[in-house]
Amino acid sequence: xxDKNSDKEFKVKVGAKARTIHVDYLARVEGEGSLYIRTKGDxxxxxxxxxxxxxxxxxxxxxxxxxxxxxxxxxxxxxxxPIAYQTSAVNAIxxxxxxxxxxxxxxxxxxxYCGEWIESHTLHVYMLHAPDFLGYPDAIQMAKDxxxxxxxxxxxxxxxxxxxxxxxxxxxxxxxFKVGGxxxxxxxxxxxxxxxxLLEARDDAQETVAWVNKFNFPILEKSYECxxxxxxxxxxxARGRIVSSSGLKIEVADYEKHFEEVHVERSTAxxxxxxxxxxxxxxxxxxxxxxxxxxxxxxxEMIRTIGFEKKCVNPFRSIIIRALEILYACDEAIRIIDxxxxxxxxxxxxxxxxxxxxxxxxxxxxxxxxxxYHLDKQGLxxxxxITPPTSQNQKTIEEDLHAYVSGNMSMPDEELRxxxxxxxxxxxxxxxxxxxxxxxxxxxx
Numbered sequence: 001x002x003d004k005n006s007d008k009e010f011k012v013k014v015g016a017k018a019r020t021i022h023v024d025y026l027a028r029v030e031g032e033g034s035l036y037i038r039t040k041g042d043x044x045x046x047x048x049x050x051x052x053x054x055x056x057x058x059x060x061x062x063x064x065x066x067x068x069x070x071x072x073x074x075x076x077x078x079x080x081x082p083i084a085y086q087t088s089a090v091n092a093i094x095x096x097x098x099x100x101x102x103x104x105x106x107x108x109x110x111x112x113y114c115g116e117w118i119e120s121h122t123l124h125v126y127m128l129h130a131p132d133f134l135g136y137p138d139a140i141q142m143a144k145d146x147x148x149x150x151x152x153x154x155x156x157x158x159x160x161x162x163x164x165x166x167x168x169x170x171x172x173x174x175x176x177f178k179v180g181g182x183x184x185x186x187x188x189x190x191x192x193x194x195x196x197x198l199l200e201a202r203d204d205a206q207e208t209v210a211w212v213n214k215f216n217f218p219i220l221e222k223s224y225e226c227x228x229x230x231x232x233x234x235x236x237x238a239r240g241r242i243v244s245s246s247g248l249k250i251e252v253a254d255y256e257k258h259f260e261e262v263h264v265e266r267s268t269a270x271x272x273x274x275x276x277x278x279x280x281x282x283x284x285x286x287x288x289x290x291x292x293x294x295x296x297x298x299x300x301e302m303i304r305t306i307g308f309e310k311k312c313v314n315p316f317r318s319i320i321i322r323a324l325e326i327l328y329a330c331d332e333a334i335r336i337i338d339x340x341x342x343x344x345x346x347x348x349x350x351x352x353x354x355x356x357x358x359x360x361x362x363x364x365x366x367x368x369x370x371x372x373y374h375l376d377k378q379g380l381x382x383x384x385x386i387t388p389p390t391s392q393n394q395k396t397i398e399e400d401l402h403a404y405v406s407g408n409m410s411m412p413d414e415e416l417r418x419x420x421x422x423x424x425x426x427x428x429x430x431x432x433x434x435x436x437x438x439x440x441x442x443x444x445x
Contacts, residue, residue: 021417028128028138029429035420037401042409047402049394049424062384067093067353067375071177074371074386078430079172080123083116083164084364085371085386086177087238092371093179095253096358097351104342105181105349106239108167111336112174113238113362114329115163118201120365121322121329122160124428125212126153129319132422133215149211152204156326159201163333166194181348191337198334205327206302212323213306217316218419220404224313224396225277226286229363235294235328236287236363243290244280253359255370261387264394272392279395282367283427284321285312296335299328315400315426322365322428353379364389366428390429397427 023035036048058077062070070089075082087109094101126149127139136142143150161171166186168174176183227248229240242250242258250258261270274280289311295303308320355377361370367389374383400423408416 019413021413021420023417023421028131028425033424033429035401035424037405037420039405039409044402044405047398047405049398049401059384059386062373062381065381067097067179067373067379067381070373070381070384071179072173072175075173075177077386077388080120080430081116081364081366082173083113083168083177084362084369086174087113087362088360088369088371088386089373090177090179091239091252091360091362092358092373093360093375094358095360096356096373096375097179097354098356099180099349099351101181101349102345104340104345105347107336107339108182108185108342110234110238111333112164112167114333114336115160115167117237117329117365118160118205118326118333119157119164120160120428121326122153122157122208124365125208125319125322125326126150126157128428129422129425130212130215132418132425133212133217133319152207156201156204156208159197159204159330162194162197166190178348180351181346183347185343185345185347186340187343188340191340195334195337198330198337202298202327202330202334205323205330206298209302209306209320209323209327212319213308215319217314218404218422219314220316220400220407220423221313222315222400222403224281224285224289225274225279226289227274227280227282227368227392228286228290229361229368230291231294233294235296235332236291238362240361242361242368244274245286245290246277248274251359252361252370255359255361255387256372256385259370259387259392261391270387270391271394272387273395279399280392281396282389282392283318283365284325284367285315285318286367287363288312288321288324295324295328296331298331299324302327315423318426325365353377366390366430367392388430390427393427393429397424397429400426 019039021037034050036050038046058074062073070093071086074085074089077085131138131142134142164174165171167176169176226245228243229236230243231240242252242255248258258275259272260275261272264271312321357374359372361368369389370387372385373381376382401420404423
């Protein structure tokens with residue numbers, strides 16, 4: 001986790017016609033990135049979100065490995081959202097093998113995904129983003145004045161951790177996920193113990209929504225091309241088709257027909273765009289704007305109570321949607337636990353290896369996460385492609401920065417710098433996840 005306030009270089013050069021803002025290290029984001037903005041007169045001439053973290057070679061690591069290794073290898077891409085990587089990986093491989101996964105396994109996968117949403121969103125809301133709204137450089141300083149609030153956040157995050165630990169075998173890089181299901185199913189009695197903590201967590205989540213709704217939000221309105229998964233019976237999380245606000249409705253297998261990645265020199269992560277359209281948005285705003293009718297009654301009531309808008313167009317208000325999704329994940333986890341009666345059923349379905357290509361996606365806390373794998377008849381991975389949400393949002397982040405600076409040219413330098421960093425944190429970027437662009441060649445090539 002990058003937090004380099006102490007050694008951050010903040011440079012602002014102001015001349016008669018030029019102004020430059022350069023932040024060498026972005027604070028309170030996961031990974032290494034910097035910000036560069038140049039204006040001239042009343043015009044923004046250049047905006048760059050520079051991702052300079054060394055590229056990671058997970059697609060190359062997967063080549064030649066057994067299909068069973070994919071969930072464990074991809075979980076290492078991110079310590080914050082390993083469930084998302086495991087889910088997209090098994091979705092893709094099960095698609096390649098033509099497996100029909102029983103609904104009780106699908107529901108348990110959704111349950112562990114709820115745990116990840118709770119812990120990841122809570123980390124973002126309380127530790128990474130709330131300091132921006134309350135005027136603190138970091139959560140440590142914020143805790144001096146808001147100790148009970150921070151303790152509530154830690155308690156809420158722990159509830160998410162406990163879900164992941166129980167179903168995944170451990171909190172970080174879980175080991176119970178496998179192609180076809182799980183290695184072991186949980187006992188109902190253990191889930192019921194967890195339920196007691198989730199009832200308290202749900203109350204904390206409601207208070208969290210009310211708390212963040214009182215923040216003062218910078219003004220920025222954007223018309224986004226939102227992209228998310230869609231399922232007829234569920235708020236988007238662990239499965240579904242891909243839809244967009246402009247009417248796109250496709251199977252996950254058709255993702256690469258409609259979306260493409262391009263290399264931008266300043267970034268070790270590829271920039272994604274919709275073919276013939278350009279930038280798009282994945283994540284909480286996209287999910288909320290396109291699927292809010294599938295939120296549970298307790299969340300809908302909370303939306304009415306705080307008077308939250310039916311369509312969110314201000315990215316600074318995304319923190320409210322993240323809080324609403326924490327509440328939803330707590331409530332959904334309770335629902336799944338109450339309905340669970342399958343501990344005596346098989347933990348997984350049998351697999352038959354074959355030469356095939358499979359496609360999978362799920363909704364990481366930060367948005368759509370796409371995987372593609374080609375398997376040979378021995379079950380070895382011959383090719384892999386992973387498109388993380390942050391790489392899909394990079395172009396949109398830069399466009400938000402351009403729009404915000406353009407509308408606030410008279411803002412004092414330090415305040416503008418602060419708001420620009422806050423605009424990046426609206427997306428809760430996971431920079432380490434996004435760095436995937438370098439191609440490795442075999443020696444004999």
